Amino acid sequence: MRKHISLLMILFLAWPLASGCWNRREMNELAIVGAMGIDKAGDQKVVTTQIIDPGQVAAKQSKTVQTPVMTYQEKGNTIFQAVRRMSTETARELYFSHLRVLVIGEELAREGIGEILDVFSRDQEVRPDFFIVVAKDAKAENVLKVLTGLEDIPANKLFSSLETSEKMWAPSMTVTLDKLISDTASDGVQPHLTGLLMTGSMRKGENQANVQEISQDVRLKYNGIAVFKDDKLISWMNESNSKAVNYVLGNVRGTVEEVPSSAGKRKIALEVIRMKSNMGVKVANGLPRGTVQVHVEANIGEVQCKVKLMKSKTIEDVETRANEQLKKNIEEAIKTVQEQYKIDIFGFGEALHRSNPVYWKKVKNNWDEKFATMPVHIKTDVQIRRVGTIGKSPMEKLD
Numbered sequence: 001m002r003k004h005i006s007l008l009m010i011l012f013l014a015w016p017l018a019s020g021c022w023n024r025r026e027m028n029e030l031a032i033v034g035a036m037g038i039d040k041a042g043d044q045k046v047v048t049t050q051i052i053d054p055g056q057v058a059a060k061q062s063k064t065v066q067t068p069v070m071t072y073q074e075k076g077n078t079i080f081q082a083v084r085r086m087s088t089e090t091a092r093e094l095y096f097s098h099l100r101v102l103v104i105g106e107e108l109a110r111e112g113i114g115e116i117l118d119v120f121s122r123d124q125e126v127r128p129d130f131f132i133v134v135a136k137d138a139k140a141e142n143v144l145k146v147l148t149g150l151e152d153i154p155a156n157k158l159f160s161s162l163e164t165s166e167k168m169w170a171p172s173m174t175v176t177l178d179k180l181i182s183d184t185a186s187d188g189v190q191p192h193l194t195g196l197l198m199t200g201s202m203r204k205g206e207n208q209a210n211v212q213e214i215s216q217d218v219r220l221k222y223n224g225i226a227v228f229k230d231d232k233l234i235s236w237m238n239e240s241n242s243k244a245v246n247y248v249l250g251n252v253r254g255t256v257e258e259v260p261s262s263a264g265k266r267k268i269a270l271e272v273i274r275m276k277s278n279m280g281v282k283v284a285n286g287l288p289r290g291t292v293q294v295h296v297e298a299n300i301g302e303v304q305c306k307v308k309l310m311k312s313k314t315i316e317d318v319e320t321r322a323n324e325q326l327k328k329n330i331e332e333a334i335k336t337v338q339e340q341y342k343i344d345i346f347g348f349g350e351a352l353h354r355s356n357p358v359y360w361k362k363v364k365n366n367w368d369e370k371f372a373t374m375p376v377h378i379k380t381d382v383q384i385r386r387v388g389t390i391g392k393s394p395m396e397k398l399d
Helices: 002-018 054-058 079-085 106-111 114-122 140-144 154-168 177-185 239-249 312-341 348-355 357-372
Strands: 030-041 044-052 069-076 093-095 101-105 131-136 192-199 219-229 232-237 255-260 267-284 287-303 376-386
Touching: 030 106, 030 140, 030 154, 044 079, 044 140, 044 154, 069 079, 069 140, 079 114, 101 106, 101 114, 101 140, 101 154, 106 131, 106 232, 114 177, 131 140, 131 154, 131 219, 140 192, 154 219, 219 239, 219 312, 232 239, 232 312, 239 267, 239 287, 239 312, 255 312, 267 312, 267 348, 267 376, 287 312, 287 348, 287 357, 312 357, 312 376, 348 357
Parallel strands: 030 093, 030 101, 101 131, 131 192, 287 376
Antiparallel strands: 030 044, 044 069, 192 219, 219 232, 255 267, 267 287
16 A cells, blocks of 8 residues: 555656646747837837847858848837737747847937836846846937947847946946836935937948948947936936946946146046945934045056156156046036936935935935935045056157
8 A cells, every 4th residue: 555655656746747848938939039129109119129030140151141130110009019019020929038238219218217117027037137228319229220240149239338338438337127126216316327329320220231341330339327317317417427427336347537647738547447435424403414435546547748657756646636636527427416407316315214214214205305405525535556567658758
């Protein structure tokens, strides 16, 4: 009897394994979405998907010249409806697990991106590690139709470019779905996204010839930060202010700072190699006061004038000038945000919530108004670590 019971138990436990992968899907049945764009047309949403053609990506030596991606587009009253309607044309099920970039058209961003956040956060197939950007002065569908160089797949190029730009050039920042949802839902910070700018004729950008020339007619580049209030785009920040915002947020992983030398208009370029920032809010006499401390380590990258870098006094002078300029840039950015946008995109509200939850409870409903008039004390500390492989610049003999 015990043997029969044991046998039945083994068969019962082994049955799920014998059933195989019940929800498996073959690759030749899927349309892999590398990038997605969302726009508006009247009261409807326009969804554009950039589908990767694995055959063309793999067949690099093929005699036939075809693009490695295809775009499909549909309209719907909702984003979900437009995506499902796309199946009438793709002949394959759209697969979003490899989504790299989501592009939102500026017109839709100004109307509100709440519906976008809702549909993507509900879909269990979508991984939240893709980057979200706003098409600056353009529709998302036009951006996704541009063929790019260096990378076979435009979606990968957009992803890698933003990742590299964030590391090397401070005005850009990467924002994923989780981060955007968190900022949108928070009472103490307003969301912001990097802008994607298209230059040149859209029609030329769709042709394979655009990537077969030394100088492309159509280019995509990241430019500025889109500032949101709740879920609506309200304005764009310029390059200088975008960089300063990232200094305050501690997002600068590497960039270049140009410091005016003592010799007139000539510059000294500093390569920022690491930085950290500390942001806080204290309450004095019933009013909030913000503080920002930024520590920067940099190397000398280029010298346009006669300076004796081997002397400590010269290095101290360059550090002083760098501190003055960095502090000025951050002050201007904070002033612009407070006076023009009147919203907290830095997260001072979140810092106040952590340090003084009792006071935060009193002001959270009108925090943006409080922030707009809040004084912010800024302290910068720029330190030069290395001057490069030479002490004297060749410019000393040429001048």
